[in-house]
Amino acid sequence: MSDATHGPDNLTGITPDTGLKIGKSDKDGPMLAADGTPLKTSLNRALRRQKRRALMLIAPLLLFILLTFIYPIGEMLFRSVENQIVGDTLPRTVRVLADWNPDETEVPGPAVFSALAKDMTVASEEKNHTRLGSRLNYEVSGISSLFRKTGRNVDDIGENYTEQFVALDPAWEDPQTFVDIFAGPRWVEANAAYDGEGRRPTFRLAEGVGEVLPQTASIYRDFARVVQVEDDDNPAEEEPWNSVYLALYEDLRDGAAIPADFPHAALLTAAQAAVPNFATTNLQAAFVDMDKDWTDREVWRTIQTYSAPYTTGYFLNAADLQLTPDGIAWRPENERVYITLFVRTLIMSTAITVACILLGYPIGWLLANLPSRQANLLMILVLLPFWTSLLVRTSAWKVLLQDQGVINDLLVWIGFVSDGNRLALINNATGTIIAMTHILLPFMILPLYSVMKTIPPSYLRAAKSLGATNWTAFWRVYFPQSVPGIGAGSILVFILAIGYYITPEIVGGTKGVFISNRIAYHISTSLNWGLAAALGAILLVIVMAFYWAYDRIVGIDNVKLGG
Amino acid sequence: MSSVAFNPEQGKPLHPFVTFTLPLVAVFGALLGFIGGQAAGLGPLEGAIFGAVIAAVLAFVLTRFLPRKTGRWGAIAVCVAMGFFAGGFAGAVGGLILGALLGWAVYWLDTGDYRRGVPPYATTGQVLWHNSFKFICGAIFFFLIAPIITIIPLSFNAQNFFTFTPEMLALDPAGFSLKHYQDFFTNDAWLQPLKNSLIIAPFATFISVSLGTLAAIGLSQSHVPGRRAIMAVLISPMIVPLIISATGMFFFYSQMGLFMENYLGISKSLSGYIKVILAHAALGVPFVIITVTATLVSFDQSLTRAAANMGANPVTTFFKVQMPLILPGVISGGLFAFITSFDEVVVVLFVGAAAQKTLPWQMFTGLREQISPTILAVATILVIISIALLTVVELLRRRSERLRGMSPG
Incomplete structure (x- = not known):
């Protein structure tokens, strides 16, 4: 107020x-x-x-x-900056990987592989690993298949430990043992009372277990959640994953101090005593067995680079750059498309705007200077295309410009081009420019007309009576007064042209498409939504800049529709 | 220079004809002959010479011996005959055009019609410029209208071609048929989209018109805090490129659809329609705002005060006083909103499911994948609808200008 x-x-x-x-x-x-x-x-x-x-x-x-x-x-x-998927899907790996220095060791140490085993188990159970694979595939191709392959086999990792724990004491095979150790009393109660109706009670860890057995508690919580939510089963009746045993082995090996009043304290202490004699598994070798790309330093560096929750990666990609571990660099020559596409969009929109000015100016002048009855009649010829469905006009041009279309037929009939040599008017930039000029021309004529109508014709006559030639009178007196109309029309046409999708898609082929078509492609076909959002954001900024200029020059409430 | 009456030397009445009309018509004839000759199989040079000779002869005969009307029909008849001789039916059609052009050009030049619209003192250059300008404007109008008009006859094609067949050019009834229209009105692939369009567009229009009119009335009050910013927000659906709106709505409405289905228990098909209707309503809003605020500029606010003075409550005032006066603006805004929704592809493509396929969507897929001539029949119907809408908007505009006491224009 x-x-x-x-x-x-x-x-x-x-x-x-x-x-x-x-x-x-x-x-x-x-x-x-x-x-x-x-x-x-x-x-x-x-x-x-x-x-x-x-x-x-x-x-x-x-x-x-x-x-x-x-x-x-x-x-x-x-979405153009959001990148939580890496951190959300591989939380443990990302945390451990932060300490890895790619310049020192070729591949991260065993701690990272152990974290990866747990993360991948959770991800593959929740079926998130393929999504993450596709996400990272935008940066380094091949990661997608690496994640798919790993996801299929990851649940075998740590089986060795499961067997040894069970051999030590069959109690380890009983799901109830784990529930006793890890589950909080309130959840146990609620879970026992659950009668199959509605949602299962949310799993809660027992107090203090997180300090004693941190890794196992964390993976067991994920296990309980997945079993309840994904499989709709009772964790108290399901055997834990191999990676839970793996985590338990690691916790015990790392010298967990088991308090005497801990549930199953005797069982745990016995296991801790036996753990140093366990046969160990080389986790790195296990992963490399699944896919040798896990020894690829590039893969690890990509995961490390894109582990932050927000990324500039999509925007860099939209500018044909990429975020490599060594900083920002150009994409490979054959993957650089977006700058070309943006430049082409701008050039073609400019060409369309110029064509609209050239065609619209005489019409605006004619309409403004004719008696109003005739002007109104001719105005209908401008308004009819304006009111006609965009698709009708686009299909008309598709029909006219085709190889076997009306224009080529006419030219062949007249003899200007030979039958085997028909002009390529469609599926290229020419087609897009012709069709879009036709479609956007009314948006140029209407503002031009409304400005030109306010210029008194007596000014021109006065200039001429003072001795100006026709050209001088037009150029020095009339034209400067019509510039606001040109400005308004140009910005309007340019804004509309730059974001066009339908017409270029239909008549543009591959050489005449705009950035919008690429955005649509990423949304509906390649599903790289982040990149689509980044391209859209850049386009939106360009349009907003022009919109702002339009508002300053013309005023947004002065837009006129249909005279 | 064209009229004999201005010539002081009665002994040489041929003078302006020989120096002006004859050479110009001959050049024109050469040009037409150049084009027509190619079509008839003559070389370009022979065609030009042939055309020039025929034009010169025609010019002489027509201007000397025949009145205008007879002369023009005569020229057409001669050219049609020659064309038919050279190239059968297609040649006859070409001859018809050439004859009409030649006959018109001869009299236009000879009677001095070409100077109409320029002051008598204008120099030759000015007259030339005036006529070229008219010609240029005519060409631009042709460019604007021709593509739309061309598809109308093409939609009656008996073949599945997208060009004029020889039978069509010969006006042979066998070349025309209504089969594409029949396909449109019997094929479910077209009828279902038509039905969807007719469901979605009116609802979307209703939402944008009712909310938009209220907001426009609010915006036209004299004290609105932050009017500029509000206006910018309300107009933005028109300015933001459709592809960006569609992308944003795609994510938003897919979540909203899930919400409606899971928590409100709305069926999938109904929630699909609601999604598209809301999306289209947002797109139609700017048009309603623009047209209604433009109408409200000339609305006399003292009328509402007068009504209040006489004891009408705000609702009565709105419906009995304000609404009738701004109705033309509201209706044309509504028509804009309707056509926006009826014509919209991008957003429905992203937000809608196959069950909400609209007419433009079906046309779009048709154009992109297998282009079928039924599209031309649909296009013709849509052109006719848009002509009807245009007429309504024009009439409304004139009515509102008359109401406001401006000159009917």
Whole structure:
């Protein structure tokens, strides 16, 4: 409600604001309104009420647009930097991997492989590993298949430890043992009471177990969650994963201090005593057995580079760059497409805008200078394409410009081109420019016309009577006055052209497509949504810059539709 | 220079004809002959010379001996006959065009019609420029309209071709048929999309018009805090490239669809329609805002005060006083919103499921994958609908200008 201090905006006559000033200037005591309150208060209240009423009328639509339009776009833009998938899917690995220095060792140490075994088990049970694989595949190709292959076999890792624990004491085979050690009493109660209706109670760890057996507790919690949510089973009846035994082995090996009052303390202490004699598994070798790419330093460096929850990677990709562990670098020559595509979009939009100016200016002049009856008739010829479905116009051009289409047939019939030598008018930049110029031309003519109509014809006559030639009179007197129309029309056409999708998709082939087509491709075909969002964000920034310019030059509420 | 009456030397009445009309018509004829000659199989040079000779002879005969109407029909008849001789039916059609052009050009030059619209003192250069300008404008109008008009006859093609067959050019009834229209009205692949479009567009229009009109009335009050920012937000669906809107809505509405199905228990098909309708309503809003605020600029606010003064409550005032006066703006805004939704592809492509396939969507897939001539029949129907809508909007605009006391224009 800061508007009151700005003063009345462009209003003449008495407004509540000027009323306030009048009230203020009165020095003989407060002026009173009819009901006895001071005039100032009364006017203030009226002004507030007026503002509130206006806002209440606007509010439903504003909320609707904010919720169903602005918020979705914001959410989409957020995807262009969001990269939580790596950290969410491989939380343990990412934590351990942070200490790895790629310059010192070729491949990270056993701790990383142990973390990877647990993360991959969880991910493959939740079927997240393929998503992560596709995500990292955008950066280094081949990772997708690496993750798929690993996901299939990862549940065997650590089997060795399971067998040894069970051999030590058959109690380790009993799911109840793990529940006794790890589950909190409230969950055990709720789980026992669960009758198959509704959601299963959320698993909770027992107090203190996280300090004693940190790794095992963490993986067991994941195990319980997956069993409950993914498989809809009872963790108290399911044998834990091999990686739980692996974690238990590691915790015990690393010298967990088992308190005497711990559940199954005797069992655990016995196991801890036996652990140093366990046969160990080389986890790295196990992973390399599944896929030798796990010794590839590049893979590990990629995981390390993209482990942060937010990334500039998509934006760099949209500018044909990539985030390598050594910093920002160009993509390989054959993968650089986006700068070319952006430049092409800008060049073609400019070409379309220029073509629209060249074709629209004479029409605007003609309409503005004809008597209004004739002008209105001709205006219909401009408005008809404007009102005709975009797809109708696009299909018309597709039909006209085809190899066997009307224009080529006509040219062949006249003899300008030979039958075997038909012009390639479609599926290239020419097709896109012709069709889009036709589609956007009314958007140039309408603003030009409305500006030109306000230029008095007497100015031209005055210039001529003062001795100017026709050209001078036009160029020095008329043209400068029509520039606002050109500006308004150009920005409008340019903004519309730069984001076009349908027409280039249909008549553009491969050489005449715009950045929008690439965005659509990434959304619906390649499913690289982050990159699509980054490309969209860049496009949106360009459009917004022009929109802002348009608002400054023309004013957004001066847009006219259909004369 | 064209009229005999201006010539002081009565003894040489041929003078302006020989120096002006004859050479120009001959050049024009040479040009047409150059084009027509190619088609008829003559070389370009022979065609040009032939055309120039025929044009010169025609010019002489027509201007000397025949009145305008007879002369023009005569020229057409001669050219059609020659064309038919040279190239059968197609040649006759070409001859018809050439004859009409030649006959018109001869009289246009000879009677001085070409100077109409320029002041009598204009120099030759100015007259030339004036006529070239008119010609250029005509060509641009042709460019605007021709593509739309061309598809109308093509949609009656009896073949599955996208060009004029020789039978069509010969106006042979066998070359025309209504089979593409029949396909449209009997094929479920087209009828279901048509039905969907007719469901989605009116609902979307209703939402954008009702919310948009209220907001426009609010925006037109004299004191609206942050009007500029609000306006920018409300107009943004028109400015943001559709592909970006569609992408954003794709993510948003897929979550919303799940919410509606899982928590509100709405069926998948109904939630699909709701999603598309809401998305289209957002796209239609800017058009309603723009047209209604433009109408409200000229609305006299003292009328509402007068109504209030006489004891009408705000709701009565709105429906009895304000609404009738801004109705033309509301209706044309609604038509814009309707056509936006009816014509929209990108958003529905991303937000909708196959069950919500709309007419433009079906056309789009048709154009991209297997282009079938039924599209032309659909396009023709849509052109006719848009002509109807355009007429309604034009009439409304004139009515509102008359109401406001402006000149009917």
